[in-house]
Amino acid sequence: MMKKGVFLLALALALTFALGGCRRSAPPAAVEAAPPSPQAVAAAFQKGGCGACHIIPGIPTAIGTIGPDLSRMGEAATTILTAKSYTGKAKTVAAFVRESILEPDVFLSTQCPGGICPKGLMTPALAKSLSDQELNGIVRYLASLPGKSLTAPAQAVTTTVMTAPTLSDAEFASIKQIFFDRCAGCHGTLRKGATGPALTPDKTQPKGTAALAAIIFHGTPRGMPDWGKQGVLTQAQAETMARFLQNEPPVPPEMSLAQMKETWKVFAAPDKRPVAPQHTRDWEDFFAVTLRDAGQVAIIDGDTFEVLNKVDTGYAVHISRMSATGRYVYVIGRDGRATIIDLWLAKPDKVAEVKTCYDARSIESSKYKGPEGDFSDKYAIIGCYWPPHFVILDGLTLEPFKIVSTRSYTYDTEEYHPEPRVAAIVASHFKPEWIVNVKETGQVWLVNYTDPKAPSIKMLEAERFLHDGGWDATRRYFLVAANQANKVAVIDAQESKLIALVETPKTPHPGRGANWVDPQYGPVWSTAHLGEGALVAIGTDPAGHPGQAWKVVRTIPLPGGGSLFVKSHPNSPWIWVDHSLNSDEKIQRTICVVEKADPTKTARCWEVADYGRAVHFEYNREGTQVWVSVWGRADQPGKTGEIVIYDDESLKEVARVPNLVTPTGKFNVYNTVKDLY
């Protein structure tokens, strides 16, 4: 049942406003007699931005879930007014609705997605745009629900405000960059939607500037970060972004091979590199650690925890992958700059770099060695978000030589998509093949690199919005999250076909997942989820456990959603899981372990630090220690971040690698070569 209060979050992100020095207070007069037209009411809702946070029947764009669903507001108000718990002053339903808009904190609704709506969730910003008449129209309509319906509201919405607000050239340039840095990953450069919803003008203009700014600033329970509350965007920047989003997205340029080659630099040619390691360290136990906001990768010795070098790389490095021998680390920046680091140098350092896209997330090496040839360290592949293509490069020098566009047709409706981005790429151990996941079209491409200038590609139909994934323990099956579809697609790399689509809880996000043997169900692969506090185990042994294969056989509850990564190791008794994107600050820095021997519950959960977010795990080569990143803020000295290292048997802290700038992903050489997770 709806209580009251923070009802019209977006609208009343509004109604405590100063007007000529006066504050409009509730309840003023009864609702005026002459009802405004349905079109005027629909336009008022739109103008107030109410739909960004609420579901309102009859308003097609009002599908927000930050605040309560208002579909039965009048009915709920009747009940609340007679309840002892009601703390407001209203005596009538209309006065109650008005009060909940103008003084939302007088009585807090219990109907926000997380339960009771927090105080201050509604702010006065939006109501400034509404006249008394518009407010009265809104009150009258909400008080009548359920029952009354607005007629032809869509026309009202579309005819009144479908014009894009303007931005100055300077505003446009700076907000375009912020969009690229913070938003394009989820919404797409052309804003056609993927992990986040589409943000094309037909979708954004009906919401309006105030409502969009509120979402950008406050986030949503469905995963949109609260950029304002995190201190990443100011209120003014959120408002500028809201205006930017109502304009057509600028189309970034393409990139030719000649342009890529202009950026290509070889710092040490292959014949000038050492023929044996120039140090006595166990380089197979080195870790490549992303220092996200520093634009660097730290090479850290897994035995001594010494930082051997901080190598300048592309901006906000996303992942590192190893060459088949493990000697080279391939690094990809969000800005599409790839770097190759030679671990045999006395001080590990970069030996080549190139930029093959403006926006990228994946890189991989050729790992096959067998009857069809030895491709160890021979080629690399980069998957780009923009331009939407992948590029094949020389594995020792990063010289790019083949570009393949991923622009094509969605797997299900066969509609052309201009921006199908390359998500995860993995290298098969048994075939000279890369498995390339094309996000927006939902296709998995099996790219054979025996003749990389003329690669053969088998296109499998899977599911839309493919994101990240990893191998099962045998490395025959590749499991990849189609995160917005709440599914995991399973590819049989030996038979080159899709064999299952497994239903999961909301928004699976495995990283590469975790392989372990369940005491009841045999070999399984695990993922956690962004949208739900749940760790699932999916059966991966069709020969030994056919009844469990490609089904969720176990769901283990976690303290909350927002999980990004899980990890395990064949020698470990645990599965580790983070909650980095949970909206609760304590849960953000809480990690949990589940015991393989008793996987019915989490065995232990604890906070890793008193600041930042705990994110991503990696084991040392032996599987005896686990590294966790504390992802701090680059602009907060002393709290920029660190790595915490735990003993995997006792779960006791072993060491900290302090003063790192925003460490995120960590990649152990041996485990990454062997795909151990």
Ligand code: DHE
């Ligand atoms: Fe990632 C993996 C995309 C946000 C850290 N991330 C991946 C992969 C993809 C991807 C496609 C798989 C690569 C592969 O295996 O080849 N990530 C995206 C996004 O599009 C998204 C949602 C938004 C964005 O704008 O980038 C996103 N990712 C993040 C983050 O915010 C993280 C935590 C920090 C950051 O870099 O900004 C982050 N992603 C990582 C890490 C991996 C990763 C550490 C590798 C996990 C592994 O163990 O292999």
